[in-house]
Amino acid sequence: xxxxxxxxxxxxxxxxxxxxxxxxxxxxxxxxxxxxxxxxxxxxxxxxxxxxxxxxxxxxxxxxxxxxxxxxxxxxxxxxxxxxxxxxxxxxxxxxxxxxxxxxxxxxxxxxxxxxxxxxxxxxxxxxxxxxxxxxxxxxxxxxxxxxxxxxxxxxxxxxxxxxxxxxxxxxxxxxxxxxxxxxxxxxxxxxxxxxxxxxxxxxxxxxxxxxxxxxxxxxxxxxxxxxxxxxxxxxxxxxxxxxxxxxxxxxxxxxxxxxxxxxxxxxxxxxxxxxxx
Amino acid sequence: xxxxxxxxxxxxxxxxxxxxxxxxxxxxxxxxxxxxxxxxxxxxxxxxxxxxxxxxxxxxxxxxxxxxxxxxxxxxxxxxxxxxxxxxxxxxxxxxxxxxxxxxxxxxxxxxxxxxxxxxxxxxxxxxxxxxxxxxxxxxxxxxxxxxxxxxxxxxxxxxxxxxxxxxxxxxxxxxxxxxxxxxxxxxxxxxxxxxxxxxxxxxxxxxxxxxxxxxxxxxxxxxxxxxxxxxxxxxxxxxxxxxxxxxxxxxxxxxxxxxxxxxxxxxxxxxxxxxxxxxxxxxxxxxxxxxxxxxxxxxxxxxxxxxxxxxxxxxxxxxxxxxxxxxxxxxxxxxxxxxxxxxxxxxxxxxxxxxxxxxxxxxxxxxxxxxxxxxxxxxxxxxxxxxxxxxxxxxxxxxxxxxxxxxxxxxxxxxxxxxxxxxxxxxxxxxxxxxxxxxxxxxxxxxxxxxxxxxxxxxxxxxxxxxxxxxxxxxxxxxxxxxxxxxxxxxxxxxxxxxxxxxxxxxxxxxxxxxxxxxxxxxxxxxxxxxxxxxxxxxxxxxxxxxxxxxxxxxxxxxxxxxxxxxxxxxxxxxxxxxxxxxxxxxxxxxxxxxx
Numbered sequence: 001x002x003x004x005x006x007x008x009x010x011x012x013x014x015x016x017x018x019x020x021x022x023x024x025x026x027x028x029x030x031x032x033x034x035x036x037x038x039x040x041x042x043x044x045x046x047x048x049x050x051x052x053x054x055x056x057x058x059x060x061x062x063x064x065x066x067x068x069x070x071x072x073x074x075x076x077x078x079x080x081x082x083x084x085x086x087x088x089x090x091x092x093x094x095x096x097x098x099x100x101x102x103x104x105x106x107x108x109x110x111x112x113x114x115x116x117x118x119x120x121x122x123x124x125x126x127x128x129x130x131x132x133x134x135x136x137x138x139x140x141x142x143x144x145x146x147x148x149x150x151x152x153x154x155x156x157x158x159x160x161x162x163x164x165x166x167x168x169x170x171x172x173x174x175x176x177x178x179x180x181x182x183x184x185x186x187x188x189x190x191x192x193x194x195x196x197x198x199x200x201x202x203x204x205x206x207x208x209x210x211x212x213x214x215x216x217x218x219x220x221x222x223x224x225x226x227x228x229x230x231x232x233x234x235x236x237x238x239x240x241x242x243x244x245x246x247x248x249x250x251x252x253x254x255x256x257x258x259x260x261x262x263x264x265x266x267x268x269x270x271x272x273x274x275x276x277x278x
Numbered sequence: 279x280x281x282x283x284x285x286x287x288x289x290x291x292x293x294x295x296x297x298x299x300x301x302x303x304x305x306x307x308x309x310x311x312x313x314x315x316x317x318x319x320x321x322x323x324x325x326x327x328x329x330x331x332x333x334x335x336x337x338x339x340x341x342x343x344x345x346x347x348x349x350x351x352x353x354x355x356x357x358x359x360x361x362x363x364x365x366x367x368x369x370x371x372x373x374x375x376x377x378x379x380x381x382x383x384x385x386x387x388x389x390x391x392x393x394x395x396x397x398x399x400x401x402x403x404x405x406x407x408x409x410x411x412x413x414x415x416x417x418x419x420x421x422x423x424x425x426x427x428x429x430x431x432x433x434x435x436x437x438x439x440x441x442x443x444x445x446x447x448x449x450x451x452x453x454x455x456x457x458x459x460x461x462x463x464x465x466x467x468x469x470x471x472x473x474x475x476x477x478x479x480x481x482x483x484x485x486x487x488x489x490x491x492x493x494x495x496x497x498x499x500x501x502x503x504x505x506x507x508x509x510x511x512x513x514x515x516x517x518x519x520x521x522x523x524x525x526x527x528x529x530x531x532x533x534x535x536x537x538x539x540x541x542x543x544x545x546x547x548x549x550x551x552x553x554x555x556x557x558x559x560x561x562x563x564x565x566x567x568x569x570x571x572x573x574x575x576x577x578x579x580x581x582x583x584x585x586x587x588x589x590x591x592x593x594x595x596x597x598x599x600x601x602x603x604x605x606x607x608x609x610x611x612x613x614x615x616x617x618x619x620x621x622x623x624x625x626x627x628x629x630x631x632x633x634x635x636x637x638x639x640x641x642x643x644x645x646x647x648x649x650x651x652x653x654x655x656x657x658x659x660x661x662x663x664x665x666x667x668x669x670x671x672x673x674x675x676x677x678x679x680x681x682x683x684x685x686x687x688x689x690x691x692x693x694x695x696x697x698x699x700x701x702x703x704x705x706x707x708x709x710x711x712x713x714x715x716x717x718x719x720x721x722x723x724x725x726x727x728x729x730x731x732x733x734x735x736x737x738x739x740x741x742x743x744x745x746x747x748x749x750x751x752x753x754x755x756x757x758x759x760x761x762x763x764x765x766x767x768x769x770x771x772x773x774x775x776x777x778x779x780x781x782x783x784x785x786x787x788x789x790x791x792x793x794x795x796x797x798x799x800x801x802x803x804x805x806x807x808x809x810x811x812x813x814x815x816x817x818x819x820x821x822x823x824x825x826x827x828x829x830x831x832x833x834x835x836x837x838x839x840x841x842x843x844x845x846x847x848x849x850x851x852x853x854x855x856x857x858x859x860x861x862x863x864x865x866x867x868x869x870x871x872x873x874x875x
Contacts, residue, residue, distance in 0.1 A: 168362035176376035190366040
């Protein structure tokens, strides 16, 4: 084979074959099944299910809340990562390992816990209620749940990038007359941006697919706090397999388009940095 | 003056990394700070830039005190070893960064950018990204960027460290050219002496946080004042010699080297001589030498390096004892008698040499270091205590930093204190602190010791050295010893001036303050030692004792002109075994008067 290259893993043919098989079995075949199932519906049926008012509301909540949660995570995840990388303080290691907790926690558990805390008589909810802010059983609750599960993605993506920002760059900018804010905006942020975009993408993708924690805190009112994954489950429970597949297909397409555009954006900004020689 | 540093000190976890550095760099001067890694040179540079605060002292740029001004306001041009270019910006954007921050108009910015790119010979590279450039080009961009806002001074922190030899040389030339063209005051930090020689108007050599010497490259090379500078700037053989009325003697062989530079003071004493490898002459026999014979030797190593031949010659005769360190050894005993020699092609042709051949060694030029500390002799009442003392960590560290040797000598009179010594004391005598310290000091001083180091069994390297002398006639020699010692110890130096209490009290103060200022300026001018000063009132011994117990890891350097002072005025310091190292300097008063020119 002409594109055979020396490698530490044995056999290009073997590894390529294995990768193809694995990807097919885990990703492609199930997706194909989803598309096939959808294809068995007529076009008008599909359109009716996909643009049903209840479905439209659920898309808005799912993608909107995910977007908002990923944005919040980008801001706070960046600050947390910055603190963990740049400062030495007692308990740093502890906080560092706490970041991973949402990975390990069963999502249902975090959903129930959040509900308990944010309910009107919960620890935090009781202080928010007099202010007229309701978290549990509203879209805010959905955002809170999605923020919790997305946080580690941002922190873990950004941490190594911040560690790589050379102090010399900041020193250089300072001697050139830049203030703190300028240094952050013009030097630090652009350097960390590709990693931040990765973190955002991962957090967003995770949030779109999230089910377990949201259904506990959202209250699941049709048209108001119902996410698309839940709508799919409801359709399945009603044995409306085609309808479920149609909604799944819509989600798949929208997620794919969004992830692809984020990835393209990221590739563009990374090309400007070109792994940066030294 | 473009840059003025006045006693700048920066401590890290209590110990000084930059230690009392005072320095003036003139308008348009190219100044090179040279030193090994960890000598504090980069920290000092960052302090000038304002990126590191200082714990003590003053920094001024063009006469304006900027000690408490932020790096942003100081606006010096700084170039880093790893370029520190902004990789997400083009070359042009990098260069314009400082101008953009200052809200300069786009047209003017473009103008300035073109000018700078021409200056560093990178015209037309405006739109490249730093990653598309070679290391040398990137560093040129960094220089252009640092100069964009017309900074008051340009600081370069090991700018060639990451480049290979050929590009390094080219970039050196560019930077020197740019510097000359703009007449901008420049400080460059490096550990490469060749680079320092190639670029500097003046070189300052740093070690252990201190600025040891500062001067023109040729002067520093020909007449270094310290061992460190002698061995760090070029290669040097350090030899122990005796300076007598007649001249220099190496071991048993009397040498009347004609071009020997005289040391002040008439007294015969042990001195440290610098012999550059290229100042050694080799000849088949003593009679063939055209210069002063010092010893016979055998060629033990020979390396051809192109223009020069490098060899090591083992010295025979008594002169072997005289040799303490050659450039590539740390005074290890096995190689102690090896002399480093370089010969030109011409010399090689005149007298071809083979390994194992015996030769006569001659000296063209010797430079005697003005240091009163030559070698150490550990004294004890028996072999075991000598051995123990010679292994004392502080002593071992001092000796290895000074590239000198420690001799062991057991002397019974150290106990009895009345019999004469078996051999005259030379160099620094070292004794262990104990109950009989005062008597032992007395005995050593009677037998010709000029400096005695008293070491307690458990003492770490000092962080604060207190200096005091009993009367003015001991001042000069005490300062000389302090200066020499402090070049090898990372400690802060404080001169403690003490006036008797009650004797006029306040009216004495102006006199006391003047004494302090005199001491400080003499230390600076004559010995290149930066120290701080403190004025105290009271009994000398009590005040010193108080100061010493208050300091963490102190050391005392005490100058006397009469041995009786040790038992009288300072007796209290010796009654109990001390817990800190002490260096006693003794010069009989009439001799030290003669030493003042």
